[in-house]
Every structure is written in C-alpha cells, then in structure tokens.
Amino acid sequence: MKNEHSTGRKNTTAGGGRTRLVRAAGAAAVVLGLTGVSACAAADTGSSSSAGGSSGKVTIAVPSWVGAEANGAVAKYILENELDTEAELKQLDESVAFDALHSGKVDAIMEDWGGAPKKVQLYVEENKTVVEGGDLGVVGHIGWFVPKYLADKHPDITDWKNLNKYKDLFKTAESGDKGQLLEGSPSYTTNDDAIIKNLDLEYKTVYAGSEAAQITQIRENYKAKKPFISYWWTPQWLNADIDMVEVKLPEHKEGCDADPEKVACAYPETPLQKYFNADFADNGGDAAKFLKNFTWTADEQNEVAAMIAGQKMSSEAAAEKWVKANKDVWEKWLP
Structure with missing residues (x-):
C-alpha cells in the first residue's frame, strides 16, 4: 500500500504522534467487484460526488489487499440489502484515497494502516475535511x-x-x-x-x-x-x-x-482505523452510522478473505455467505 509519496517505489513510514504503520501487504492479484479510479481523478479536489450521502450512494475506498476487500464487500452487501443504500467500491492506494476523501469523491476508508501521516495531518488536523471513523476492530x-x-x-x-x-x-x-x-x-x-x-x-x-x-x-x-x-x-x-x-x-x-x-x-x-469524509460523517444518515459501528475481529475478516483469495469466490458471494451466517455479529452495526 502506497504512502503519500506514491512513487511506485518502496516507501518508509515515519512514526510521529501515531504509531500505526502500513503493512507491507501485497495487493491481491485480482480484486473482484471493485471499480478503478485514476490517481488524477481521485486527487481532483474541484468536485464532490456522494459526500454527505446527498446522492443516496455511498462510495468506499478499498486498498488493494484482500483483507480490505473483505471489509468493503461486507459493508456493501449490508448497505444495499439491509439499509437500501447503493454502495460503490473503488480500489485506491492509501494516499490517493485520502485525496478522494478530502474532495468527496469517496465517503469512507474502512482499513487504514497509517501509511499517509502527512495526508492525515493536512486533511484531518488542518483542513478538517476528513474525520476519524474509529477502530475497525482488527490489530495488524x-x-x-x-x-x-x-x-x-x-x-x-x-x-x-x-x-x-x-x-x-x-x-x-x-x-x-x-x-x-x-x-x-x-x-x-x-x-x-x-x-x-x-x-x-x-x-x-x-x-x-x-x-x-x-x-x-x-x-x-x-x-x-x-x-x-x-x-x-x-x-x-x-x-x-x-x-x-x-x-x-x-x-x-x-x-x-x-x-x-x-x-x-x-x-x-497497529490498530487499523477508519476515516470518513467530514460531510458524509455529519450528514450521511444511517449509512454513516452503520460504517462507524462496523467493527469485527481478525478471525471474521480472515474468514471472508479466505473465501475470496483461497476459495476463489467472488467478493460479492463471499460477503453474502458470511452475512447470512453471522447475523448476530453485523446486526449490532445497524443504526
């Protein structure tokens, strides 16, 4: 997962006030069910899309490793089938995802390993266009x-x-x-x-x-x-x-x-973190509340990830299978 240098070369992380570091988790070869977005488009801060839930659609940035894909797939399935809210998953590198959060092109990142500390400083602490969404519940x-x-x-x-x-x-x-x-x-x-x-x-x-x-x-x-x-x-x-x-x-x-x-x-x-577009966090209604409440264990994430990467199921099918078998877990996330 790239940090804000996004040079395509290996990067290093600085500690600072945050101890979260980016996992050097390689990307899954095929991230199923995700729609791509270019770095240029994501970094364009001149427009917004679904921020605040105004369009009735929630857009989630998904880094290109299978654990993050599992988060996104389950969140999308529940949003669409339990909250009647259209959801879109966009595969984005970590640093670009923060640009997209800032601009409103995406509403949420469900799994951040702390690899873009300068973007957090700029957007969360200074501009306040991005807000913390709480722990995912998984420690990396x-x-x-x-x-x-x-x-x-x-x-x-x-x-x-x-x-x-x-x-x-x-x-x-x-x-x-x-x-x-x-x-x-x-x-x-x-x-x-x-x-x-x-x-x-x-x-x-x-x-x-x-x-x-x-x-x-x-x-x-x-x-x-x-x-x-x-x-x-x-x-x-x-x-x-x-x-x-x-x-x-x-x-x-x-x-x-x-x-x-x-x-x-x-x-x-490294406690894995969620981040939201600030407008979406305030005005995203039940969808925003649901994503704030979304917390699960490493074992639960691994169960979905193994279906996707190990059993070669589509992310949609894996999410559906897990959701149908684990109502006692996700029902607590609903507003």
Missing part, C-alpha cells in the same frame, strides 16, 4: 517470519542477531551473495531496507510484485520445505494454512521509527 502487525520447520531445525534463527550466520540458507539468484528477504509489492510501505542497513545484516529485499505473487512463492517454498524469510503480517488468511514464526527484531519503542533512514527496530502493533 508486520514482521519478519520464517516457516516453523526452519525454526524447529535452527531455534536461534528467530533472533535477528543470528541472521547473518544463516544468510547462505536464504541466498537466491536475485539476492546474490546476500540472504533474500521476500517482500510483496515494491509500491508498499516498508522499513526493511533501513532495518537491514542499520542492523548490519547481509540481506537484500526482493519483491514478489504483489500479495498474490508473494503468497504463491511462500506456498511453493513451504510445500517443498525450503528455507525462506519473508516480510509478513497479521491478520492474514493464509496463516490458517501455514505455520510461521516471527524473527525477533529490536523492540519497538515510541519514536524509534521517526526517522525513516535510521529505523532499527521492530514494527509496532
């Missing part, structure tokens, strides 16, 4: 992970201080004489190059290109019981199918990631 965490079979064979490999000793296990054609740290998409925010440099680790970040490509590579390595180390995260639906162990990096402390060039610590626990 980024880290470096190895498969359990490797940790069982080499127990000390889960301490970063011993990683250089094992670099040869992780060498690939792409990493040369260094160990490979597998990443997702090069457009997603990560502190890994800084961590590698500042901890004097003989490793190189190698990007699979997307969430789906990273998962494919992990699955292939896991099936063959090959050694690998990967930038990975929770919640993630695949964790129900594979057993991974986190490598302990230096403890995260407030401010340790404030300077992107000097990061030498682990990623923090």
Whole structure:
C-alpha cells in the first residue's frame, strides 16, 4: 500500500504522534467487484460526488489487499440489502484515497494502516475535511517470519542477531551473495531496507510484485520445505494454512521509527482505523452510522478473505455467505 509519496517505489513510514504503520501487504492479484479510479481523478479536489450521502450512494475506498476487500464487500452487501443504500467500491492506494476523501469523491476508508501521516495531518488536523471513523476492530502487525520447520531445525534463527550466520540458507539468484528477504509489492510501505542497513545484516529485499505473487512463492517454498524469510503480517488468511514464526527484531519503542533512514527496530502493533469524509460523517444518515459501528475481529475478516483469495469466490458471494451466517455479529452495526 502506497504512502503519500506514491512513487511506485518502496516507501518508509515515519512514526510521529501515531504509531500505526502500513503493512507491507501485497495487493491481491485480482480484486473482484471493485471499480478503478485514476490517481488524477481521485486527487481532483474541484468536485464532490456522494459526500454527505446527498446522492443516496455511498462510495468506499478499498486498498488493494484482500483483507480490505473483505471489509468493503461486507459493508456493501449490508448497505444495499439491509439499509437500501447503493454502495460503490473503488480500489485506491492509501494516499490517493485520502485525496478522494478530502474532495468527496469517496465517503469512507474502512482499513487504514497509517501509511499517509502527512495526508492525515493536512486533511484531518488542518483542513478538517476528513474525520476519524474509529477502530475497525482488527490489530495488524508486520514482521519478519520464517516457516516453523526452519525454526524447529535452527531455534536461534528467530533472533535477528543470528541472521547473518544463516544468510547462505536464504541466498537466491536475485539476492546474490546476500540472504533474500521476500517482500510483496515494491509500491508498499516498508522499513526493511533501513532495518537491514542499520542492523548490519547481509540481506537484500526482493519483491514478489504483489500479495498474490508473494503468497504463491511462500506456498511453493513451504510445500517443498525450503528455507525462506519473508516480510509478513497479521491478520492474514493464509496463516490458517501455514505455520510461521516471527524473527525477533529490536523492540519497538515510541519514536524509534521517526526517522525513516535510521529505523532499527521492530514494527509496532497497529490498530487499523477508519476515516470518513467530514460531510458524509455529519450528514450521511444511517449509512454513516452503520460504517462507524462496523467493527469485527481478525478471525471474521480472515474468514471472508479466505473465501475470496483461497476459495476463489467472488467478493460479492463471499460477503453474502458470511452475512447470512453471522447475523448476530453485523446486526449490532445497524443504526
């Protein structure tokens, strides 16, 4: 997920007053049921669409990873089938989504990992065109992970201080004489190059290109019981199918990631957040109230995400199946 630099290259995050960091979750290869919008269109602040619910339609920005797709699909299904409100999902990178929230081109972001702190400062704290929508209910965490079979064979490999000793296990054609740290998409925010440099680790970040490509590579390595180390995260639906162990990096402390060039610590626990267009939050009626009330657990999100990415169901079908089976959960979200 891109931060406000949106250069298409890997980005770093600064801590500041917020400890939320962007997961380096790669994009799902195909995000079903979403309509695209260009960066130029999203950044155009000269017009508004459904802000405030004036058009009777709610537009939700959906970052391009499957957990966020699960949020959007379930929200859309309930809006349309329980609140008689048309809903549209637009796939947008995180930074562009904040521009679209500001302009009124979208009404809500359901899952933000804190990767656009400058946009939050500008739109939430200064312009007040965007407002906080509360916790999604899911706590995310980024880290470096190895498969359990490797940790069982080499127990000390889960301490970063011993990683250089094992670099040869992780060498690939792409990493040369260094160990490979597998990443997702090069457009997603990560502190890994800084961590590698500042901890004097003989490793190189190698990007699979997307969430789906990273998962494919992990699955292939896991099936063959090959050694690998990967930038990975929770919640993630695949964790129900594979057993991974986190490598302990230096403890995260407030401010340790404030300077992107000097990061030498682990990623923090990250409560995922919702943000709304300010006009929509005030005037969006039952739709706005519903989205404010929308909170679920990582297990619930993973259940829908696994149907989409693991079972290859359409996002609409996955949402419908989950909603019909979990009325006791979502009924509490209704106004």
